[in-house]
Amino acid sequence: MDVYSRTALRFAIIAAFGGFIFGLDAALISGTIKYITQQFSLSDIQLGTVVSAPGFGVIFALLATGPLCNRLGRKKTLLIISLIYLASAIASMLAPNYEFLVFARFLGGLAFTSLSLSSMYIGEIAPPQMRGKLVAMNQIVIVVGLSSAYFSNYFLVNLIEPSSSLASNIWRLMLGVEVLPAALWFLLILTLPESPRWLISQRRIDEAKRVMAKLMPIDNIQPTLTDILSSAPAMQNLNENFHQQFRSLFDSKVRTALIVGIVFAIVQPVTGINAILFYAPMVFEQTGIGTNAAFLQTLTIGLVSIVFTFLAILLIDKVGRRPLVIIGLSSSAAFLFLCFWSFDNATYRLSLREADSLLSSPVFANYSFDHLIDMTFHSDIEFKAAMNNVLGDELARNYESEFIKTAVSMNVNAVMFGILGFIGSFHFSVGPIMWVVFSEIVPTRIRGIAIPFFALISSILSFCIQQFFPWQLNNLGAANIFLFYCIAALIGLFLLFIFLPETKNKSIEEIEVMLASHDKLKTPRTLS
Known part of the structure; x- marks a missing residue:
C-alpha cells in the first residue's frame, strides 16, 4: 500500500468512526431494555418509543443534512454531528425520567446522519480501486461498535450483583459507555481535510488540489480535476436550493440510480436487522434461554457481524457488489424462514x-x-x-x-442458527454494500440531496420497525414477524436482481456516464 492509499485509509477510518458510535448506541440500548422498563414502568409502546427515538430524530436531521453539508462542507457538518452524539450520550446517562430519556435519545438521532455523510465523504476522497473497501468500512466500524457494546453490557451485568445499590442504575452505566468515543471522534475529525469534490463545487480549486496531493500522485491531479469538472458541468447545482436539487433526482438520466437507491433503502430495514440488533436480549429470551444466557448470545451476534463484514470487504472489490447482494439476500430469506418455522412449531x-x-x-x-x-x-x-x-x-x-x-418447547438451536445466519448474511451483503452503492451511483451534483434522501427513507422505515417491535412481538407473535421479514427479503432480492448494476473499479464519473447511457429498464444490468 503506497503513501496515498494509506492516507485515504486514515481519512476513511476517521470519517467512519461515527458508525462505531452508532453501533454502540444501537447495542447499548438493547441491554438496558429490561431495566428501564422496570424502573419507569414502561408499556410496549413506551419501550418502543425509547428505543426508536433516535430513528425518529434522524428523520428530521436528514431533511437538513443535504443543504447543510452543501453549504458548510462535509467536515464542518461531521464536527456538528460529533458534538450532538456527545451531548446525547451525557443526557441519556443522566436522564431522570422516561420523558427526558426519550428526548436525549431523540437528540442522538440527529447525529445518525453520520452514516450517510461519512459514506459521502469517503466516496469522494477514495481512489476508485479502494472505494468499495473504504466505504464498506462504515459497516465494519458499526459492527465493531455493536460488538463492543454487547461485551460492555455483558460485562456490566455480570460485574454488578442484583442486590447491589448500583443494580437499579446499571442502565446508566451502559449508556455512559458512549461518552468517551463521542468526544474522541470530535477531536479526530479536526484532523480531516475537506472533500476535494466539495471544494471544487465551491470553485476553491487551489484548496482542492492541496487535498488531492495527499490522495494521489501529482501527475494525476490535473487529469482527475478535469474529469470531475467535465463530467459534472452543472457542479454549481450544489449551490442551488433544495427544491431544485430534489427535482433533479427524478431526471431520466438518474432513474436507475433512484430506483436502486430506493429499493436498497427499503430492503435494509424491513428485513428486520434493527429489530434484532436493538432488541437482541429480548429476541433471544423468546426462545426460553433466560436473561443471562440471552446477554451471552448477543456476544455471538457481535462476533458473527465482524467476521462476515470483514469477509464482505475482502470480496467487494474482487467479486463485485451485485453477486454479494444476490447471495446475501437469498441466504437471508432462507435463515429468516428457518426462524419462522421454529417459532411456528413451538x-x-x-x-x-x-x-x-x-x-x-x-x-x-x-x-x-x-x-x-x-x-x-x-x-x-x-x-x-x-x-x-x-x-x-x-x-x-x-x-x-x-x-x-x-x-417453552421449541428447537432453540434452529432459532439460534437462523438468527446468526441472517446476521451473517446481512453483514455479508446489504449491510455494507448499501452505503457503497449510495456513494457510487449518485452524480456529484445531486449527491448532497440524493444520499440523505435514500437515508431518510431507510430511517423512516427503521423507526417504524423499532417503535412497534415490542408491540408486534406481544400481539403478532415471533413467527409472524420473522415471516414478514422473510417475504421482505425475497421481494428485495427480486428487485435488486433486476435493477442493481455492477460498479466495481469504476470512478464516480464513469458510473454516471454509463448509467445515463443505458436503457434504464433493461435487465440484468451489469456495467462493463
Missing part, C-alpha cells in the same frame, strides 16, 4: 413439576395458576395473553423471560 406448557420453583415465589403468592397447569399453548401470543390475564400486564412483562424459559 409450544408452551406450564407443568407442575417444572414450574413449581417459579410459582412458589412470594411474588406470586396471591395469584392462582391452577387453571393453566398442564395446559398447552400453540403460540407465544396465546401463552403471553394467559399470563397477562393472571398477573396483569406489568408483572407479566417483568417475569416474561422466566415464564417462557419454564414453559
Whole structure:
C-alpha cells in the first residue's frame, strides 16, 4: 500500500468512526431494555418509543443534512454531528425520567446522519480501486461498535450483583459507555481535510488540489480535476436550493440510480436487522434461554457481524457488489424462514413439576395458576395473553423471560442458527454494500440531496420497525414477524436482481456516464 492509499485509509477510518458510535448506541440500548422498563414502568409502546427515538430524530436531521453539508462542507457538518452524539450520550446517562430519556435519545438521532455523510465523504476522497473497501468500512466500524457494546453490557451485568445499590442504575452505566468515543471522534475529525469534490463545487480549486496531493500522485491531479469538472458541468447545482436539487433526482438520466437507491433503502430495514440488533436480549429470551444466557448470545451476534463484514470487504472489490447482494439476500430469506418455522412449531406448557420453583415465589403468592397447569399453548401470543390475564400486564412483562424459559418447547438451536445466519448474511451483503452503492451511483451534483434522501427513507422505515417491535412481538407473535421479514427479503432480492448494476473499479464519473447511457429498464444490468 503506497503513501496515498494509506492516507485515504486514515481519512476513511476517521470519517467512519461515527458508525462505531452508532453501533454502540444501537447495542447499548438493547441491554438496558429490561431495566428501564422496570424502573419507569414502561408499556410496549413506551419501550418502543425509547428505543426508536433516535430513528425518529434522524428523520428530521436528514431533511437538513443535504443543504447543510452543501453549504458548510462535509467536515464542518461531521464536527456538528460529533458534538450532538456527545451531548446525547451525557443526557441519556443522566436522564431522570422516561420523558427526558426519550428526548436525549431523540437528540442522538440527529447525529445518525453520520452514516450517510461519512459514506459521502469517503466516496469522494477514495481512489476508485479502494472505494468499495473504504466505504464498506462504515459497516465494519458499526459492527465493531455493536460488538463492543454487547461485551460492555455483558460485562456490566455480570460485574454488578442484583442486590447491589448500583443494580437499579446499571442502565446508566451502559449508556455512559458512549461518552468517551463521542468526544474522541470530535477531536479526530479536526484532523480531516475537506472533500476535494466539495471544494471544487465551491470553485476553491487551489484548496482542492492541496487535498488531492495527499490522495494521489501529482501527475494525476490535473487529469482527475478535469474529469470531475467535465463530467459534472452543472457542479454549481450544489449551490442551488433544495427544491431544485430534489427535482433533479427524478431526471431520466438518474432513474436507475433512484430506483436502486430506493429499493436498497427499503430492503435494509424491513428485513428486520434493527429489530434484532436493538432488541437482541429480548429476541433471544423468546426462545426460553433466560436473561443471562440471552446477554451471552448477543456476544455471538457481535462476533458473527465482524467476521462476515470483514469477509464482505475482502470480496467487494474482487467479486463485485451485485453477486454479494444476490447471495446475501437469498441466504437471508432462507435463515429468516428457518426462524419462522421454529417459532411456528413451538409450544408452551406450564407443568407442575417444572414450574413449581417459579410459582412458589412470594411474588406470586396471591395469584392462582391452577387453571393453566398442564395446559398447552400453540403460540407465544396465546401463552403471553394467559399470563397477562393472571398477573396483569406489568408483572407479566417483568417475569416474561422466566415464564417462557419454564414453559417453552421449541428447537432453540434452529432459532439460534437462523438468527446468526441472517446476521451473517446481512453483514455479508446489504449491510455494507448499501452505503457503497449510495456513494457510487449518485452524480456529484445531486449527491448532497440524493444520499440523505435514500437515508431518510431507510430511517423512516427503521423507526417504524423499532417503535412497534415490542408491540408486534406481544400481539403478532415471533413467527409472524420473522415471516414478514422473510417475504421482505425475497421481494428485495427480486428487485435488486433486476435493477442493481455492477460498479466495481469504476470512478464516480464513469458510473454516471454509463448509467445515463443505458436503457434504464433493461435487465440484468451489469456495467462493463
